[in-house]
Amino acid sequence: MDQFLNLTLNGVASGAVYSALGLSLVIIYRATRVVNFAQPAFALVSAYLAYSINQATGGYWLGFAVALLAGAVMGVLTERLLVRPVRHNELGAIIVTLGLLIVLQAVAGMVWSNEPHSFPYAFDFRGDFSPNSMFVVAAVAVTAIAVLVLFKATPLGLRMRAAAFHADAARMSGVRVGLMLTLGWGIASAVGSLAGMLAVPPFIFPNVLDGVFVYALTAAVIGGLDNPLGTIIGGFVLGVGLSYVSGYLGPELVTLASLAILVIVLAVRPNGLFGKALARSV
Amino acid sequence: MLEIEDLTTTYGPVRAVDRVSLTVEPGAITAVLGANGAGKTTLLRTISGLVRPRSGRIVMQGKVNTRTPAELTVRGGLALVPEGGGVITELTVAENLRLGALWRGDRADRARAMTEVCELFPPLEQRMSRPASTLSGGERQMLAIGRALMSRPRLLLLDEPSLGLAPMITARIMQVLRDLRASTGLTVLLVEQNARSALSIADSGVVLSLGQVVMTAPAEALLTDEALRHAYLGF
Numbered sequence: 001m002d003q004f005l006n007l008t009l010n011g012v013a014s015g016a017v018y019s020a021l022g023l024s025l026v027i028i029y030r031a032t033r034v035v036n037f038a039q040p041a042f043a044l045v046s047a048y049l050a051y052s053i054n055q056a057t058g059g060y061w062l063g064f065a066v067a068l069l070a071g072a073v074m075g076v077l078t079e080r081l082l083v084r085p086v087r088h089n090e091l092g093a094i095i096v097t098l099g100l101l102i103v104l105q106a107v108a109g110m111v112w113s114n115e116p117h118s119f120p121y122a123f124d125f126r127g128d129f130s131p132n133s134m135f136v137v138a139a140v141a142v143t144a145i146a147v148l149v150l151f152k153a154t155p156l157g158l159r160m161r162a163a164a165f166h167a168d169a170a171r172m173s174g175v176r177v178g179l180m181l182t183l184g185w186g187i188a189s190a191v192g193s194l195a196g197m198l199a200v201p202p203f204i205f206p207n208v209l210d211g212v213f214v215y216a217l218t219a220a221v222i223g224g225l226d227n228p229l230g231t232i233i234g235g236f237v238l239g240v241g242l243s244y245v246s247g248y249l250g251p252e253l254v255t256l257a258s259l260a261i262l263v264i265v266l267a268v269r270p271n272g273l274f275g276k277a278l279a280r281s282v
Numbered sequence: 283m284l285e286i287e288d289l290t291t292t293y294g295p296v297r298a299v300d301r302v303s304l305t306v307e308p309g310a311i312t313a314v315l316g317a318n319g320a321g322k323t324t325l326l327r328t329i330s331g332l333v334r335p336r337s338g339r340i341v342m343q344g345k346v347n348t349r350t351p352a353e354l355t356v357r358g359g360l361a362l363v364p365e366g367g368g369v370i371t372e373l374t375v376a377e378n379l380r381l382g383a384l385w386r387g388d389r390a391d392r393a394r395a396m397t398e399v400c401e402l403f404p405p406l407e408q409r410m411s412r413p414a415s416t417l418s419g420g421e422r423q424m425l426a427i428g429r430a431l432m433s434r435p436r437l438l439l440l441d442e443p444s445l446g447l448a449p450m451i452t453a454r455i456m457q458v459l460r461d462l463r464a465s466t467g468l469t470v471l472l473v474e475q476n477a478r479s480a481l482s483i484a485d486s487g488v489v490l491s492l493g494q495v496v497m498t499a500p501a502e503a504l505l506t507d508e509a510l511r512h513a514y515l516g517f
Binding site for chain 2: 155159161162165168172173174176177
């Protein structure tokens with residue numbers, strides 16, 4: 001029973017990270033129909049910036065704030081400079097983000113070296129459900145609720161949704177569609193950087209987020225790629241599920257299990273487990 | 283209200299709107315008629331700023347509007363109800379309506395506009411929190427017109443509002459337009475393939491063919507002159 005509880009709590013903490021990174025993918029996908037494969041690279045560069053600030057100042061939170069800001073800036077610039085010019089070509093946009101992922105990971109390796117550096121936790125990480133785990137879950141929960149409220153209940157969110165769903169109709173209602181898409185990329189990438197800050201410790205190296213990204217993508221697919229709430233739930237479900245796999249069956253099976261879930265969901269419910277049902281009930 | 287001079291819009295080599303000139307007087311209902319592919323929809327999309335013209339001039343209330351994008355023409359008092367309504371089916375009825383007035387700062391006035399739209403189209407009021415995807419065709423058209431009215435336009439452009447609707451609903455929508463003109467002085471530019479129903483409320487008609495204006499006449503004349511009807515309107 002104790003083990004079950006521990007596995008569940010650990011799963012919730014890692015699932016929170018998948019949720020956050022998955023959410024960042026979904027916000028962008030919903031607005032521009034592009035899966036932003038560069039998202040983990042934005043998070044990685046953000047985390048490296050935080051690492052450098054951390055080294056220079058010794059404090060954690062300034063780096064944390066800079067990381068989120070850097071994520072937003074990278075998202076905005078990418079949308080404006082790289083994605084918008086190819087916006088009529090979905091495949092082109094995906095290739096651009098894939099290329100950006102490779103370039104940014106390589107650049108990060110050149111600037112900060114490919115060797116792992118130790119990266120601090122926000123809070124004490126020792127113990128079963130440590131203060132740091134609580135912080136991870138709380139930070140993601142607050143962010144997720146803020147994003148959902150922003151979309152569902154604010155005029156800005158209404159504009160963003162209108163721009164995403166029906167650009168012409170939004171324009172005719174006076175919405176600056178381009179600005180909304182840019183803003184969406186900025187918000188999404190800031191959320192992605194938050195996920196990175198939470199997922200990176202204890203060590204940072206250029207490929208540190210690759211695994212997390214795969215799980216985040218799985219979470220997004222479970223939730224239905226354009227369903228933020230479904231993705232958040234998907235992330236937590238996946239985190240807990242993989243934690244059980246790791247605890248009861250062996251950690252070497254975790255990646256395989258994630259892949260199996262991805263394949264099964266795509267085969268059985270390509271729109272995601274929560275895809276249509278949730279979209280209708282809200 | 284609206285003056286168009288020599289307006290040309292092209293899609294590649296195709297001149298969808300070809301040197302069109304027309305004048306819409308304040309408070310008038312003008313019908314733009316013509317067959318499929320005559321350029322009616324492109325004309326409206328150009329006037330509203332969704333499409334950029336290649337040449338010509340659009341003057342709205344004395345202001346040159348030729349290359350103003352759609353998100354700004356709406357601020358100049360122009361609203362477009364596109365073909366099929368352009369209702370955003372993923373949003374609720376209330377969200378669609380609110381969207382129409384979001385750019386306007388005055389919160390109290392936005393609420394008033396919402397009440398007015400509900401009075402005009404009672405079926406919408408009962409369905410406020412439902413997704414727009416659950417509405418019938420007629421209700422969607424009401425929602426589309428309602429959303430346009432939320433911005434309190436002085437010039438309303440409608441693209442085939444009767445398309446696919448039952449005659450009774452079409453008649454009701456035409457009645458609403460007439461009432462609005464009477465009560466608020468709304469100017470209407472109405473594109474229709476259904477010439478008879480359009481001319482029944484219009485003051486004048488403009489007939490387009492292959493992108494060009496071939497005829498401008500009072501609605502009365504278009505309705506009664508058999509030769510004109512046969513030649514251009516097919517009834």
